[in-house]
Structures are given as structure tokens and as C-alpha cells.
Amino acid sequence: MKLPYFLLFLSAYCLGQTPDYPKDYFQSPLNIPLFASGSFAELRGNHFHSGLDFKTQQKEGLPVYAAADGFVSRIKISEKGYGKAIYVTHPNGYTTVYGHLKKFEGPLADFIKKRQYAQKSYEIEVFPSAGELTVKKGQTIAFSGNTGSSGGPHLHFEIRDTKTEETINPMFFGFDILMPDTKIPAVNDLIVYAVGDSAVVNSSQRPIPVSLSLQPDGSYLAAKVLAKGAIGFGVNTYDLSDKNYNWNGIFKAETFLNGSKWFGYEFNRFAFDETRYINNFIDYYRYKTLKQSVQKLFYKRNYPFSLVSGNKKNGQIVVLPNSVYNYRIEISDFHNNKRVINIPIQYSNAEATIAKEEKTTPYFVKSKNDNNYTKDNVSVFIPAGSFYEDFYLNFNVKDNVLFLHNETVPVHSNLTVTFDVTGIPDVNKEKAFIARMDGTTPEYFTTYKKGNLFSVRTKDLGRFQLMTDTIAPKIYRPSFTEGGNLDKSDSLSVRISDDLSGIKEYSGYINGKWILMEYDFKTKALTHFFSDAVYEEGKNELKVVVSDKMGNSTIFETHFFKTQKQSSVEKPN
Incomplete structure (x- = not known):
């Protein structure tokens, strides 16, 4: 019996094996030394970074080369996202992507310009046929730029599996040789969590930092952790590389309990439809309140994210009476430069002096069920699976304004917010819409109108209200x-x-x-x-x-x- 491709890949990961990617098939897309301003699967807002960001010497206009023979299978121009982007499909089963381009070259430029004038649109997406725009390895296809949501001049580069459209770490294809690295990843913070309902760690039921002491061999020794019940750890970490001062993401994290493999993940490949799971992968509350990206080395509830689903354990440590544990975290970059954190854990029956910070409300969201809440003229429908965990929701309506919890709880899939404007005087139905207030700044949402019912779909919590726009640009x-x-x-x-x-x-x-x-x-x-x-x-x-x-x-x-x-x-x- 043949296993599905994903299960074959997952089995290989669980055994610690790496698929046999070609090491010398693709050339560099730039004719300059390669330095990364962004690494593969680096933690970004609401998503993992899907490729490598190559520095372009702080300028635009450098030639961008096709990494191998193939044909242009997609050209997309958008105001945000990748800006001007080219997708080249290769005969070996992979597709390379080149984003944030300034402009295209030769036949590609003529091809897309004709389509833009035909459609009378700057933003455009076309899918040329296999023989329409062929390219050769090393051919100039574009020039680097800063278009789209780029924060500065650079080239975004990806390698995707053409069949599954999963994005793969380009370092597997020999780019590690072009980007030497002898520097060990760094650690900013170690956080310990009381995961179980009755768990206590260092006299707290809330997440707290653990102090670290740098050892002569480059490892860290953590202060002793005193706990009972189920606990877990998270790290705020980054990677440096030779001749490069950017703080990039790591490649791999592994944990060991009393010498045995306990939990881990490797940033090798992922599907785009699972990238939003980053909000459960990190400590989202800490990210929103302190702007710290702490990657959790455990999970509370199973969730279908391929990078962690290969683990047989959930990463939690159940601390029992009369027990001492040696817990080790190993953080590595792609070149196997490794930072080790040793954490002694000991059972303590001490009660918590810092209690959980949880406020009960009449609205308890069961994340595995549909939830529907209504007050006055506003209703909120929450489909099953919209949240990662159960929690008490702050829900209130006052003066036609919806107060829907706050931004510290991540939303995975769309909620529906509906306003009935029947009883609201002087509503200009044609020019009114539902906005979410980000502080004092309104954020527009596409509003669907059916009679007096105005609805929006949103992956954000916060304050929502009706607004009217009659002022021209x-x-x-x-x-x-x-x-x-x-x-x-x-x-x-x-x-x-x-x-x-x-x-x-x-x-x-x-x-x-x-x-x-x-x-x-x-x-x-x-x-x-x-x-x-x-x-x-x-x-x-x-x-x-x-x-x-x-x-x-x-x-x-x-x-x-x-x-x-x-x-x-x-x-x-």
C-alpha cells in the first residue's frame, strides 16, 4: 500500500531524516555575496516567512537571474504582499519565486505590460502556458526592488514543491554553502508556564521568566525551577550569521528530559494554508502585550500543524513528588551551530502566590463548538475551530458599539459580526460600513449588506462600530x-x-x-x-x-x- 506524500514526508521527519533535495541544481538569483535579512519560517505577524530575504546592498536595480531552466508559470503584481513577483516552474518538480521586484526584463516586461493595458489595471495576475515564456539558468528575468509590503530593498526568494505548493527551506538546496555561518544562536528569554489547572511553577500560575547564567562552554544554566503539575517552556531566540548583523530565525529546536528526546521541530517546509498556526505556536499574549516572540516548546491541545505534529509527546513536563528532572533545550541553525540550555527542575508543593489572571464572564467560548452571541442590535457568530483554546469572552454592546474581547487572544478563522441598523437613526446605508478601531484609528472592513443587516468577516477581536465615509480621496x-x-x-x-x-x-x-x-x-x-x-x-x-x-x-x-x-x-x- 502506498502512503500519501505528506505521510511519507512526516515519517521521514520523525526518523530524523531529510529528503534528498538536489544541492547543485539551482544557482544564486543574485550576482553578489548572499546575506539574509530574513530566514525561512522566521516568525512574522500572523505567518511564518515563506522563503529567504536576500540583501541587495541597500539599493534597487540589481539583476535577478533565473535559478535554473524552466518557464514562467505565474506573474503577479500587487500593491502589497510580494509586489511585483515572478514564479518559474522547473522540470525537476520545483518552482522558484522572486518577489518585491522593481521591474521585469525583456520578453517578460513586454508580456506583462500588454496584459496590464489590455485589462486596464496595474494589479494583475497571469498564468502563462508552459511554452510561452521559457527561461534559461542564469538569464536576467528582472531587477531587484522594494515593491509590495517590503520594508526595504531586498529580494524575496522561495523554492516550492510544484505539485503540493508547499514552500521548502532553500538551504536544503545548497544555499547553505553560499551563506557560511559559524555563529551560535542567541537566547533573549526563557519562559516557564504552569500548563495544568493545578500546576504551580516558582510559586506562580502565570508565565514567568527564568534567569540564565552563561557557562564557559557557551551553554546556559538556568536557575532551578520549582514546580508541581504540568509545566512547559518557551524561548525567545534568534540566529546570527557571519558578516551579517540581522537577527534571523532559528532552524531547529529540540528538548530532552533526563536524556531522552522529548519535543522538537525543524523549519523545513510547510503549507501556506497552515501558516496562521504561528499564533498558537508562539506565546501570542506575550507577543501582543510585550512585543516578544516566544516560541513555545509544548502545546496544550493537539492542532494540525505539520511542523509540530511529528511529536509523540506534547512537550509538557509533569512534575511529580520526590522527583528531580534534568531538562535540556538545544537551539540550532542550519549549519548545526548549537546553543544549549540546561534547566534543573525539582518538585515543590508550595502554593501559588501569583494566581492565574482569568476573568469569568457569562460568555464561555468552547472552541470546538459553534458559538453565537447576541445583544441589542449586534450579533457575533463564532464557527467551531475559530479559537485554539476555550476561554471566557468579553462581549458587550453599548451605544451601537461592539466590544469584542481584545487583541491578546488569537483568532484562527473568520468570525462574523452583524449589525442590525434598523433602530439607528440617520444611517446612510450606501456610505456606511463596519470598522474596527485600532486605538483611535478606524480599520475598514468589507461590509456585506442585506436590507438592514450589515455584516463583516474578521480574524480580529476588539472594538467594532458603524462609520460613514462621504469624503472623496x-x-x-x-x-x-x-x-x-x-x-x-x-x-x-x-x-x-x-x-x-x-x-x-x-x-x-x-x-x-x-x-x-x-x-x-x-x-x-x-x-x-x-x-x-x-x-x-x-x-x-x-x-x-x-x-x-x-x-x-x-x-x-x-x-x-x-x-x-x-x-x-x-x-x-
């Missing part, structure tokens, strides 16, 4: 004065913004013809490049139309002069 700060001569300019731009519901659509026209305008939400710049050759020699009329998500629109009109025709093919920097 702003178009301002054009890059030229009206009637100016732009012979020496390769582009024109305006800034756009909206203070409430946010920008939904934008279009530009020169002499009545639609033009491609690229939007960078970080700088709020909307830019058109003259290499598209849409303008006429002499006087040109420019019109820009911007609409927000509630249908409010602004039109900006001006004119400029340009007499020098440019080539329709943009030369790379």
Missing part, C-alpha cells in the same frame, strides 16, 4: 507644474490618499487614452513612465481618477508639454 503633489515641459523627465507622478475607507481604484488618462500608473502604497505615489509611449508630441492633457471603497471619487486634471519621443522599451538601470 485626495490627489495632490504632482511631480510637475501645470503646463510644464517634461522633455527631461522619464515619468510623471501624483500622490493619492484616503483618510477612512481607503483607496479602491485609480485610473490615469493622457489625451483620453488609459495609461498604466504604478501605485506604491508606502509612498502614496501613483507613477506613469513615458516609456509606454502613450503621450503625443507637444501638449498633453492628463486626467487622474481615484475612488475609495465607498464609491467616493476625485478627478484631477492638468496638462504638460513633451516633444521628445522615447523608446517603448525601458532600459534597465
Whole structure:
């Protein structure tokens, strides 16, 4: 009988084996020394990082090369996310991804530009056929940039399993050789948790730090932990590498109890539909309140996350009377540089002087069941599996405002919040929407309207209320004065913004013809490049139309002069 692919992979992981990935098939996508500003599966907000971020010497415009022969199977341009991205499928069963690009090169640039003009949209996603855009190993396919949700110039690079679409650690494919590392991972914090209902650890039922002492051999010795019942540990850790000062994520964590393997995980590969499990993988409360990313070395309840599901134990340690335990944590990077933490644990029957911080409410969420709560004109539907654990929910409605707990509890899947606006006076149904308040800043949610019922789907808790947006977006700060001569300019731009519901659509026209305008939400710049050759020699009329998500629109009109025709093919920097 054949095992499914996932079970074969999981079995290999449990046995401590690594699949046989090709080590010399892929070349570097950059022709510079490789340094990572982000590692594979690094802890990010609501997700694990899905590839490697390569530094590009703090600048844009470096050539990006195809890592191997193949064909371009997907091109996606979006305002956020990966920005401008290319996906190349290779005959060996893998797909490489190149994100945050500044621009495409050659046939790729022509191909996507034609599609954008045909669809009259900057944001676009196309799936070329296998023979449509072939590339050779080492061929320049694009230039590095800072598009999308990038926080600075770099190249995001991934290797995916083409069939399963799981993303795989590129270090398995020989990139570890291109990125030497002799530095040991570092530890910022060690946290101990009283997991069981009657557990106590160091006289506390709340998570508390454990002091560490650095030993001559580079290991840490923790202060003795006195406990009873089920306890667990978490670490706030990071990795450094040679000639690189970024704090990146680790590769592997393993724990041992009295010398026997107890719990562990290795950041080797994962599926995109499980990446949100990061919110259960870390101490989410600590992350939201203290901005610390503590990875738990245990779990309270089984959850279907492949990186931890290979464990036979849940990582908890049950401390019994008359017992002493030696607990060891080993934290490693991909080059097997290892940091060891030794923790002595001893039974203590001392009662807790620091009690659990739990407030009971009339609304107890059973995470494995559907839950539905209603008060006044507001209802909240919580499908089974939306939360990782059972808890008491703070739920209240006052003056048509919903108070739905707070951000310290992670939500895995969408909840539905519904407002009945029947009894609310002067509601502008066309321009009203449900917003979540982030402090004093409203966050727009797509609102579904059916008669007097307004609903949103959300993976966030907090304060929700109805808001009305009747104010049109702003178009301002054009890059030229009206009637100016732009012979020496390769582009024109305006800034756009909206203070409430946010920008939904934008279009530009020169002499009545639609033009491609690229939007960078970080700088709020909307830019058109003259290499598209849409303008006429002499006087040109420019019109820009911007609409927000509630249908409010602004039109900006001006004119400029340009007499020098440019080539329709943009030369790379």
C-alpha cells in the first residue's frame, strides 16, 4: 500500500531524516555575496516567512537571474504582499519565486505590460502556458526592488514543491554553502508556564521568566525551577550569521528530559494554508502585550500543524513528588551551530502566590463548538475551530458599539459580526460600513449588506462600530507644474490618499487614452513612465481618477508639454 506524500514526508521527519533535495541544481538569483535579512519560517505577524530575504546592498536595480531552466508559470503584481513577483516552474518538480521586484526584463516586461493595458489595471495576475515564456539558468528575468509590503530593498526568494505548493527551506538546496555561518544562536528569554489547572511553577500560575547564567562552554544554566503539575517552556531566540548583523530565525529546536528526546521541530517546509498556526505556536499574549516572540516548546491541545505534529509527546513536563528532572533545550541553525540550555527542575508543593489572571464572564467560548452571541442590535457568530483554546469572552454592546474581547487572544478563522441598523437613526446605508478601531484609528472592513443587516468577516477581536465615509480621496503633489515641459523627465507622478475607507481604484488618462500608473502604497505615489509611449508630441492633457471603497471619487486634471519621443522599451538601470 502506498502512503500519501505528506505521510511519507512526516515519517521521514520523525526518523530524523531529510529528503534528498538536489544541492547543485539551482544557482544564486543574485550576482553578489548572499546575506539574509530574513530566514525561512522566521516568525512574522500572523505567518511564518515563506522563503529567504536576500540583501541587495541597500539599493534597487540589481539583476535577478533565473535559478535554473524552466518557464514562467505565474506573474503577479500587487500593491502589497510580494509586489511585483515572478514564479518559474522547473522540470525537476520545483518552482522558484522572486518577489518585491522593481521591474521585469525583456520578453517578460513586454508580456506583462500588454496584459496590464489590455485589462486596464496595474494589479494583475497571469498564468502563462508552459511554452510561452521559457527561461534559461542564469538569464536576467528582472531587477531587484522594494515593491509590495517590503520594508526595504531586498529580494524575496522561495523554492516550492510544484505539485503540493508547499514552500521548502532553500538551504536544503545548497544555499547553505553560499551563506557560511559559524555563529551560535542567541537566547533573549526563557519562559516557564504552569500548563495544568493545578500546576504551580516558582510559586506562580502565570508565565514567568527564568534567569540564565552563561557557562564557559557557551551553554546556559538556568536557575532551578520549582514546580508541581504540568509545566512547559518557551524561548525567545534568534540566529546570527557571519558578516551579517540581522537577527534571523532559528532552524531547529529540540528538548530532552533526563536524556531522552522529548519535543522538537525543524523549519523545513510547510503549507501556506497552515501558516496562521504561528499564533498558537508562539506565546501570542506575550507577543501582543510585550512585543516578544516566544516560541513555545509544548502545546496544550493537539492542532494540525505539520511542523509540530511529528511529536509523540506534547512537550509538557509533569512534575511529580520526590522527583528531580534534568531538562535540556538545544537551539540550532542550519549549519548545526548549537546553543544549549540546561534547566534543573525539582518538585515543590508550595502554593501559588501569583494566581492565574482569568476573568469569568457569562460568555464561555468552547472552541470546538459553534458559538453565537447576541445583544441589542449586534450579533457575533463564532464557527467551531475559530479559537485554539476555550476561554471566557468579553462581549458587550453599548451605544451601537461592539466590544469584542481584545487583541491578546488569537483568532484562527473568520468570525462574523452583524449589525442590525434598523433602530439607528440617520444611517446612510450606501456610505456606511463596519470598522474596527485600532486605538483611535478606524480599520475598514468589507461590509456585506442585506436590507438592514450589515455584516463583516474578521480574524480580529476588539472594538467594532458603524462609520460613514462621504469624503472623496485626495490627489495632490504632482511631480510637475501645470503646463510644464517634461522633455527631461522619464515619468510623471501624483500622490493619492484616503483618510477612512481607503483607496479602491485609480485610473490615469493622457489625451483620453488609459495609461498604466504604478501605485506604491508606502509612498502614496501613483507613477506613469513615458516609456509606454502613450503621450503625443507637444501638449498633453492628463486626467487622474481615484475612488475609495465607498464609491467616493476625485478627478484631477492638468496638462504638460513633451516633444521628445522615447523608446517603448525601458532600459534597465
